Amino acid sequence: MVGLLLLVITIAPAAAVVGCLVFHKRSVAESLNLISSILVFVAAVAIVVLSRGGPYLFWGNYVVVDMPGAWVTLCTAIVYLLASIYAIGYMRLLQEEEGHLWRFYALFSGFALTVLVSTVMNNAGLYWIAIELTTLVSTFLVGFERAAESVEAAWKYIIIVSGGISLALLGTVLFYWSGSVVLGPVYDMTWATLQQTASKMNPALVSLAYLLVLIGYGTKVGLAPMHTWLPDAHSESPAPVSAMLSGALLNGAMLGIVRYLAVADSAGVGPFARGVLVALGVFSLLVGALFIVRQDGIKRLMAYSSVEHMGVVALGFGFGGIFGVSGALYHMLNHSLNKSLMFFGAGNVMRSFGTKEIAGIRDVWGRYPVQGSLWLAGAVAITGAPPFGLFLSELVILRGGMEARYGWAVAAMLVLLIVIFVGFLNHFREMYFQSSRDSESRLPAVSKWCVAPMWLALAPLLLLGLWWPPSMWEHFSAIAHFLVDGSP
Numbered sequence: 471m472v473g474l475l476l477l478v479i480t481i482a483p484a485a486a487v488v489g490c491l492v493f494h495k496r497s498v499a500e501s502l503n504l505i506s507s508i509l510v511f512v513a514a515v516a517i518v519v520l521s522r523g524g525p526y527l528f529w530g531n532y533v534v535v536d537m538p539g540a541w542v543t544l545c546t547a548i549v550y551l552l553a554s555i556y557a558i559g560y561m562r563l564l565q566e567e568e569g570h571l572w573r574f575y576a577l578f579s580g581f582a583l584t585v586l587v588s589t590v591m592n593n594a595g596l597y598w599i600a601i602e603l604t605t606l607v608s609t610f611l612v613g614f615e616r617a618a619e620s621v622e623a624a625w626k627y628i629i630i631v632s633g634g635i636s637l638a639l640l641g642t643v644l645f646y647w648s649g650s651v652v653l654g655p656v657y658d659m660t661w662a663t664l665q666q667t668a669s670k671m672n673p674a675l676v677s678l679a680y681l682l683v684l685i686g687y688g689t690k691v692g693l694a695p696m697h698t699w700l701p702d703a704h705s706e707s708p709a710p711v712s713a714m715l716s717g718a719l720l721n722g723a724m725l726g727i728v729r730y731l732a733v734a735d736s737a738g739v740g741p742f743a744r745g746v747l748v749a750l751g752v753f754s755l756l757v758g759a760l761f762i763v764r765q766d767g768i769k770r771l772m773a774y775s776s777v778e779h780m781g782v783v784a785l786g787f788g789f790g791g792i793f794g795v796s797g798a799l800y801h802m803l804n805h806s807l808n809k810s811l812m813f814f815g816a817g818n819v820m821r822s823f824g825t826k827e828i829a830g831i832r833d834v835w836g837r838y839p840v841q842g843s844l845w846l847a848g849a850v851a852i853t854g855a856p857p858f859g860l861f862l863s864e865l866v867i868l869r870g871g872m873e874a875r876y877g878w879a880v881a882a883m884l885v886l887l888i889v890i891f892v893g894f895l896n897h898f899r900e901m902y903f904q905s906s907r908d909s910e911s912r913l914p915a916v917s918k919w920c921v922a923p924m925w926l927a928l929a930p931l932l933l934l935g936l937w938w939p940p941s942m943w944e945h946f947s948a949i950a951h952f953l954v955d956g957s958p
Contacts, residue, residue: 483583490576499575507554514547534592549717557710559919623706638686644679668736690723694757704773709817717806748788754781763893794870796946804859811927815845859934
C-alpha cells in the first residue's frame with residue numbers, strides 16, 4: 471500500500487509535467503496541475519498515517535518512507551494543493567504571459583515533484599542531487615515574469631544557493647569518508663547506516679562534515695547569515711511560487727539538516743552540533759526582526775518572516791527532546807499553512823493596488839472586506855499570537871528550550887518574537903487603517919480562485935491553535951524517538 475501511494479506522489483506531478491509539455495494549452499495545464507495536487511495531497515495524508523509502521527524501503531534501499539520524511543511530504547502536499555488552486559486565478563492576471571502559462575504549470579509541477587522526491591531519498595548523495603534539482607527548476611519560476619528585477623533575483627538565487635549546496639556536497643563527501651574508515655571504501659550511504667556507524671567515526675571529522683552540511687543546506691533553508699537570496703527570490707516570484715518556496719522548499723532542506731543532526735548525536739558530538747544550530751536559529755530571529763521592523767516591500771516583509779520562522783524551527787530541532795522536536799514539526803505545518811495564506815493575500819493586494827510597496831497599499835479592509843479580514847487574521851497568526859497554530863508550536867518550542875537548559879536562547883526568542891509582533895502588525899495597521907488620497911477610486915475584483923485557498927489555509931490554522939490532536943502528539947513523540955535511535 472505504501473509503495474502504491476509513493477507512486478501516486480511521484481507519478482501524478484510527473485504526468486502533469488508531460489501533459490503540459492504535450493498540449494501547450496493553459497486550460498489543460500491548469501487542470502492537470504490541480505488534479506495532480508489533489509492526488510498528491512490525498513496520498514500524502516495516507517502516507518503519514520501509515521509511516522508509523524515503517525520505515526519502508528524501496529528500489530534497492532535508495533528510497534525510504536519514514537516518519538520525518540512523510541511529515542515533510544504532507545507539508546509540501548498541502549502547499550502544493552493550495553498554491554495550485556490560487557495559481558488558476560492569479561496567473562490569469564498575467565495577460566502578457568498568456569501564451570506561456572503552460573510552461574509555468576510544467577515548471578510548477580516539476581518543482582513540486584523535486585521537493586517531494588527529496589523527502590524520500592534514503593541515500594545522502596541522492597538527497598543532495600534532489601535538493602539541487604529543486605534549485606534548477608525553481609530558478610525558472612523565480613524569473614518567470616521576465617522583468618529585470620525577476621531575472622536579477624533568479625540569478626542571485628541560483629548563484630548563492632548553488633554555492634551553499636556545493637559546501638553541502640563537500641560535507642557529504644566527508645561523511646562518506648568517515649564511514650569508509652569503519653565500513654570500507656564501498657558501502658550504502660543510507661541515513662540508517664550513517665547513524666548506526668557514527669559512534670565509530672572520528673568525532674572531529676564528523677563535526678567538520680556537519681558544519682559544512684549545516685551551512686550548505688542552511689543556505690537553502692534561509693537561515694541567517696546565508697539567507698541573502700531569499701528576500702529577492704520570494705519578493706520577485708509569482709505569488710504561488712513564493713508560497714511553494716517558503717512553505718515547501720524550506721522544509722525539504724531542513725529535513726536534511728535534521729537527518730545529519732541525528733548522525734551527529736550518534737557520533738557523540740550532539741552538544742556541539744545542537745549548539746551551532748541553536749545559535750543560527752537565534753541569529754535568524756534577530757535578522758528577521760531587524761528587517762521586518764524597517765521593511766517597505768510587502769513580499770519582502772513576508773520573506774523576512776520566513777527567515778524568522780525557519781529560525782524558530784531550527785531552535786526546536788536544536789533544543790531536541792520530545793517538546794523541541796514536536797514543536798518544530800508542528801511549526802512546520804502551521805508555517806506552511808500560514809505563509810501560503812500570507813503570500814496569497816500579498817499577491818492579491820499587489821495586483822489590485824498595482825504596487826509592491828507598503829506605502830502604496832491603503833484601506834485594504836474597507837476595499838476588500840472578506841479577503842482583507844482573512845489576510846489580517848493571517849498577519850496576526852504569523853506573529854505567533856493566539857489563538858492560532860503558530861502560538862501553540864512556539865510555546866512548545868520554548869518549553870523544549872527550558873528543558874534542554876538553553877535559557878539564553880529562550881530569553882532571546884521571547885524578546886525577538888515580541889519585537890516581530892509589534893513591527894509586523896504595525897505595517898498592517900498602516901495598510902488597513904490609513905486612507906490614501908485616491909480612496910474613492912475603484913479597484914478590480916479579486917477572483918474566487920484567489921480567495922478560496924485563503925479560507926482553506928486559515929480554517930485549519932485556527933483549528934490547530936485551539937486543539938492539538940492527541941494522535942498528532944503521539945506521532946511527534948514517535949518521530950523524536952526515531953531521530954534518536956532509528957525506531958519509533
